[in-house]
Amino acid sequence: GAGVSQTPSNKVTEKGKYVELRCDPISGHTALYWYRQSLGQGPEFLIYFQGTGAADDSGLPNDRFFAVRPEGSVSTLKIQRTERGDSAVYLCASSPTVRVGNTGELFFGEGSRLTVL
């Protein structure tokens, strides 16, 4: 597609349930990022993939969060045993180069809004 696609756009779930959020990056982009944006805050880094491997997962808050990118394209963010504090907008972004510091341009999707009741 033309841009980064995220599904679902909205997800409401109950505390304790398992959730998967999908990201389809721009074709050919090797780098993929997940960020989380809580209400009234800026996006916070979760994890970054270069190809199929997670190059930096230092932002994942705990072991309930996991992300995969098995074929180096689509990525899935998985959240186990969801808690009310997980409610946020989960943003995916992709980039054609790993050296974001030189270009600065991440291409963001519109996000998946997760609400945990």
Place this chain on the structure above:
Amino acid sequence: AQSVTQLDSHVSVSEGTPVLLRCNYSSSYSPSLFWYVQHPNKGLQLLLKYTSAATLVKGINGFEAEFKKSETSFHLTKPSAHMSDAAEYFCVVSEIGATNKLIFGTGTLLAVQP
């Protein structure tokens, strides 16, 4: 560690008047700095970037920002606001070393009054 502080959570201007959104950064090294904009129900979009070239950076839609090392500032300006500029604006610094992690400020919500 790098960080950015956006000094105003909300800014309101009248259409046709100048815009100033303030950002201060903290970095041990010469940083890469950016401004991103987020319109309602839209993805984040890069407005402009500073990467140690010219200190006055021009971006899209008439926005510009000036890197001032002595003041550790990277304020975003526009001479004349348009209604379509109403959005949330994020000042961003790139983490040194990793080169892949962007650190966002808390955002400034810009309202433009007719």
